[in-house]
Amino acid sequence: MRLRLRDERDEVVVLDKLTYAGRRENLQDFESDPRFSFLHGAIEDPVAVAAAMDGVDAVLNFAAETHVDRSILEPDAFVRTHALGTFVLLEAARERGVRFVQISTDEVYGSIAEGSFTESSPLDPSSPYSATKAGADLLVSSYRHTYATETLICRGSNNYGPYQYPEKLIPLMVLNALAGDRLPVYGDGQNVRNWLFVEDFATGIGHVLEHGVPGETYNIGGPDECANIDVVRRILELCGRDESLIDHVTDRPGHDRRYSLASEKVASLGWSASTRFDDGLERTVAWYRDNPWWWEPIRSGAYREYYQRQYGRSLERPAP
Numbered sequence: 001m002r003l004r005l006r007d008e009r010d011e012v013v014v015l016d017k018l019t020y021a022g023r024r025e026n027l028q029d030f031e032s033d034p035r036f037s038f039l040h041g042a043i044e045d046p047v048a049v050a051a052a053m054d055g056v057d058a059v060l061n062f063a064a065e066t067h068v069d070r071s072i073l074e075p076d077a078f079v080r081t082h083a084l085g086t087f088v089l090l091e092a093a094r095e096r097g098v099r100f101v102q103i104s105t106d107e108v109y110g111s112i113a114e115g116s117f118t119e120s121s122p123l124d125p126s127s128p129y130s131a132t133k134a135g136a137d138l139l140v141s142s143y144r145h146t147y148a149t150e151t152l153i154c155r156g157s158n159n160y161g162p163y164q165y166p167e168k169l170i171p172l173m174v175l176n177a178l179a180g181d182r183l184p185v186y187g188d189g190q191n192v193r194n195w196l197f198v199e200d201f202a203t204g205i206g207h208v209l210e211h212g213v214p215g216e217t218y219n220i221g222g223p224d225e226c227a228n229i230d231v232v233r234r235i236l237e238l239c240g241r242d243e244s245l246i247d248h249v250t251d252r253p254g255h256d257r258r259y260s261l262a263s264e265k266v267a268s269l270g271w272s273a274s275t276r277f278d279d280g281l282e283r284t285v286a287w288y289r290d291n292p293w294w295w296e297p298i299r300s301g302a303y304r305e306y307y308q309r310q311y312g313r314s315l316e317r318p319a320p
């Protein structure tokens with residue numbers, strides 16, 4: 001949305017429930033832009049959805065419960081948002097003949113030891129998060145087959161960059177490193193992710209919105225893969241800290257070992273990622289370092305309780 005308002009002449013309506021990770025502060029750059037409007041509401045509420053969809057040409061469903069660890073602790077919100085919410089949006093798109101883009105994830109394919117998943121790889125999700133995202137993808141496809149709704153699906157790999165809530169690996173580790181707190185690495189740290197800078201995902205979704213073939217799915221993967229422990233080491237280096245802050249903690253139950261996407265299909269629409277992981281990570285660390293106004297309120301209050309519950313310890317500096 002940030003890029004579309006800056007680089008295109010789009011008008012954008014944001015419908016957001018503003019749960020724990022949704023923050024009005026993320027939108028403050030556009031609040032006075034006449035091409036932007038904000039509605040506070042849930043995608044599973046047909047009244048809110050009808051208000052948001054009034055007069056639009058396309059709907060992009062970014063709304064999701066995204067965090068795998070939270071889906072293991074409390075799966076109900078994931079079923080509600082991904083199943084019911086996607087259904088309500090699809091119904092509204094069908095009634096209005098509006099193009100519908102579902103923002104999905106590489107996790108619907110499950111883990112892959114070698115090689116990369118293509119769009120025709122079987123779905124094999126392993127957490128309540130990815131299973132409900134896979135269910136939503138199937139529902140989206142059914143609206144193409146059954147009602148001829150103009151649906152498209154974008155499956156992205158691990159995003160990182162500014163404004164990411166610090167429960168995800170990269171912002172969590174950056175903020176802990178800047179503060180001199182412990183960096184909790186799950187298991188042996190050898191799990192591999194395919195890192196995609198957020199602006200590259202945004203331009204990929206824009207390509208699919210404009211040039212994608214209705215009914216098709218497009219993988220949008222990052223240019224580089226990296227094991228978690230190497231991501232963490234690089235962050236420590238960028239923050240001027242040493243590896244004594246690394247804390248190997250109990251592994252995530254059912255932890256997927258490796259994700260990897262083949263993105264030739266979206267490349268054939270003219271898209272490619274422009275940010276390599278090393279550069280994107282450096283930019284991301286700089287953004288968090290320069291914007292404490294954004295993360296300081298998060299690292300206090302409810303977030304500290306979540307951290308205690310998740311890692312079984314407090315968010316504090318290790319004893320010297």
Ligand code: DAU
Binds near residue numbers: 067
């Ligand atoms: O692959 C795309 C997916 O990436 C998205 O669909 C999800 O919404 C998003 O949450 C993300 O899922 P991951 O589980 O891969 O991301 P997360 O940042 O939670 O974890 C990345 C890796 O780092 C994973 O192997 C688990 C590990 N990890 C994570 C945290 C939060 C740790 O070792 N320690 C941590 O404290």
